[in-house]
Amino acid sequence: MKTMYVCNDTITGIFSAVYDAWKTKKSEDECGIAIQGMLERELFCEYCRTEESEKKAQAVENLIKKHLGRRVYWDLYHAALSEDREKGDAILGTMLAARRIPDSRRIMEHLSHPKVEKVFKLSRNVGGEAHSYKGFLRFRELVNGVLYSEITPRNQVLTCLAPHFADRLPLENWMIYDKTHRMFAVHEAGKKWILVLNEEPEQSFAAQISERELEYARLWKSFCRTIAIESRTNPRCQLGHLPLRYRGDMLEMSDVL
Amino acid sequence: MRIQESMSMYEKLNILTDAAKYDVACTSSGTARKGDGTGMGSCEQSGICHSFSADGRCISLLKILFTNECIYDCKYCINRRSNDVVRTSFTPDEVCTLTMEFYRRNYIEGLFLSSGILISPDYTMELIYASLYKLRKECNFQGYIHVKAIPGANQELIQQVGFLADRMSVNLELPTAESLRLLAPHKTRKNILTPMRLVQNRMTENKEELAVYRSAPRFVPAGQSTQMIIGATPETDYQIIQVAESLYQRFELKRVFYSAFVHVNEDKALPKRTDEGPPLLREHRLYQADWLLRYYHFQAAELLSEENPNFNVMLDPKCNWALKHLEQFPVEINRADYKLLLRVPGLGYKSAVRIVKARRLGVLDFSDLKKMGVVLKRAMYFITCSGKMMYPTKLEEDYITRNLLDVKEKLPEEIRNMGYRQLSLFDDVRFAGSFTGKAGGAV
Numbered sequence A: 001m002k003t004m005y006v007c008n009d010t011i012t013g014i015f016s017a018v019y020d021a022w023k024t025k026k027s028e029d030e031c032g033i034a035i036q037g038m039l040e041r042e043l044f045c046e047y048c049r050t051e052e053s054e055k056k057a058q059a060v061e062n063l064i065k066k067h068l069g070r071r072v073y074w075d076l077y078h079a080a081l082s083e084d085r086e087k088g089d090a091i092l093g094t095m096l097a098a099r100r101i102p103d104s105r106r107i108m109e110h111l112s113h114p115k116v117e118k119v120f121k122l123s124r125n126v127g128g129e130a131h132s133y134k135g136f137l138r139f140r141e142l143v144n145g146v147l148y149s150e151i152t153p154r155n156q157v158l159t160c161l162a163p164h165f166a167d168r169l170p171l172e173n174w175m176i177y178d179k180t181h182r183m184f185a186v187h188e189a190g191k192k193w194i195l196v197l198n199e200e201p202e203q204s205f206a207a208q209i210s211e212r213e214l215e216y217a218r219l220w221k222s223f224c225r226t227i228a229i230e231s232r233t234n235p236r237c238q239l240g241h242l243p244l245r246y247r248g249d250m251l252e253m254s255d256v257l
Numbered sequence B: 001m002r003i004q005e006s007m008s009m010y011e012k013l014n015i016l017t018d019a020a021k022y023d024v025a026c027t028s029s030g031t032a033r034k035g036d037g038t039g040m041g042s043c044e045q046s047g048i049c050h051s052f053s054a055d056g057r058c059i060s061l062l063k064i065l066f067t068n069e070c071i072y073d074c075k076y077c078i079n080r081r082s083n084d085v086v087r088t089s090f091t092p093d094e095v096c097t098l099t100m101e102f103y104r105r106n107y108i109e110g111l112f113l114s115s116g117i118l119i120s121p122d123y124t125m126e127l128i129y130a131s132l133y134k135l136r137k138e139c140n141f142q143g144y145i146h147v148k149a150i151p152g153a154n155q156e157l158i159q160q161v162g163f164l165a166d167r168m169s170v171n172l173e174l175p176t177a178e179s180l181r182l183l184a185p186h187k188t189r190k191n192i193l194t195p196m197r198l199v200q201n202r203m204t205e206n207k208e209e210l211a212v213y214r215s216a217p218r219f220v221p222a223g224q225s226t227q228m229i230i231g232a233t234p235e236t237d238y239q240i241i242q243v244a245e246s247l248y249q250r251f252e253l254k255r256v257f258y259s260a261f262v263h264v265n266e267d268k269a270l271p272k273r274t275d276e277g278p279p280l281l282r283e284h285r286l287y288q289a290d291w292l293l294r295y296y297h298f299q300a301a302e303l304l305s306e307e308n309p310n311f312n313v314m315l316d317p318k319c320n321w322a323l324k325h326l327e328q329f330p331v332e333i334n335r336a337d338y339k340l341l342l343r344v345p346g347l348g349y350k351s352a353v354r355i356v357k358a359r360r361l362g363v364l365d366f367s368d369l370k371k372m373g374v375v376l377k378r379a380m381y382f383i384t385c386s387g388k389m390m391y392p393t394k395l396e397e398d399y400i401t402r403n404l405l406d407v408k409e410k411l412p413e414e415i416r417n418m419g420y421r422q423l424s425l426f427d428d429v430r431f432a433g434s435f436t437g438k439a440g441g442a443v
């Protein structure tokens, strides 16, 4: 009977499940990973709750980096942030498949393997969304000088965004709130960023917009309007590049200041 | 000339954005730089788009003019001396503050600073230098900066600016010296090519400096670009891509941008205004040809000729070339060398690389090609896999042309969505009595 390891929808959770499955030395057909909350029960499967721990996750991270290399780690890590419910299975399947080929580091070239193809697609999708948010995310300055942003991503992209902004805005206090997954990335000027899970923002954030902020918001919106060439107006082209789902959190696309 | 003194920041930004919008380039690519922790900013190699304006163009940089005052009178330009428009200028402080405040809110990737010519080229270049100096040295700004070199400005000054910028460009404005004389009477070809050459030479020297001292200051790391206006003057596509080719070869430019002429002024030296709008399809064909020059090892003289000097409205330049060279086809996917693969319609340079890699591991057939992103609908007339064609087809110009035209070309949305204009013959210079479209610009 196939054993499904059930874990939380976090990197630590998924990697812990990989750890448990890996240890049993079972083959791909005999084990899998399911995510708590996205579970679809199958017949002839035994479900087994993974005890998650940083230690297990770290061991798996090291294992991947050592045997599959950093680039494969990048793909597996991004796949683990995906909204797809079969991601855990794809990650485990890819790792098991890597074991069977002569050069495990080249596993991502084996796109004819369905699990590898899946990881490739998920990673590309998550990487794409993270890249989009690097551009589309907007900070608003609160009265206390903190830069505050809210996003609504499909995948858990915060850990991809935070290093980017930490590098870019090292001397600022900033906070990004992921409304979909209810988590924060928080950065204090001159320090390392941290991830805060299962928190709601204070109601009052929106009310704390500074005067100066309104002024810049006005300048930006006017800039975006003016820079377009009328005789080339083309809303459908604009829509193709900037899908509606991003617009809700973008200043220049909303009517409020 | 109207100069308003006490103007709000809001009004100034409006005017100086409006005056800058005809500049085509807004890309922030070509430099990868981590922040150093002391200021603000970083750069990503591929560039980042921050928004898209109503015309579907990417907004990546704060694209503004330093001033829209100008001592010159280029006929296609909204800012020309003889136009009665409200004039204003930023101060270096204002440019700096706007850039920093926009950047920290993640509105932009950096600054694109161009300018009209205030008092003299030197005077203007000094103001641009002062803005960039403040931004880089006082605010420690490490984001992207694209700046225009002003033709006729002091060489030393242009060099100094180049050490503060990521990309520099000098606008070629128009494809030929005659057109320049006609429409930009204060500019000369020589004046434009001199700073271009200077930037090129300095970049070469800088590469050597960097090879010796890794921490030597970097000069225009994202390279040099230029742009020219298409459709304001009677050059053929052949002339235009020959100019582009020589710019790539002789000046090592990173990019040549083409900008469909947009009517902003009435002037008898300009083509008559029509209802057609800017010649976007023509612009698109030129960009396609430009790709062929840069990534597909084509030469201008292979694509067009004196006898046949303009691109086909109906077919992209590569299909057009292939149809005229059927003797080179079909190409065997499992054997043909990389450069020949690049010439197959429907086969991009990425797929060509994938094919070369994958065929080492085994024999490829049509289903493999499909997975690699080859557009078989177009490629199938020109290739064989292990000696077989996908379907029995005739290797005959008329037959293939008809079939290719049945497969709708995937035009970019900005052209496709223009509906009636999609295949309008009026976009093709051969059919247009007068030239459509027009563009303005600065510098």
Ligand code: SF4
Pocket: B070, B071, B072, B073, B074, B077, B078, B079, B080, B081, B115, B116, B117, B441, B442, B443
């Ligand atoms: S193109 Fe430049 S130099 Fe010519 S009028 Fe316009 S701003 Fe002045």
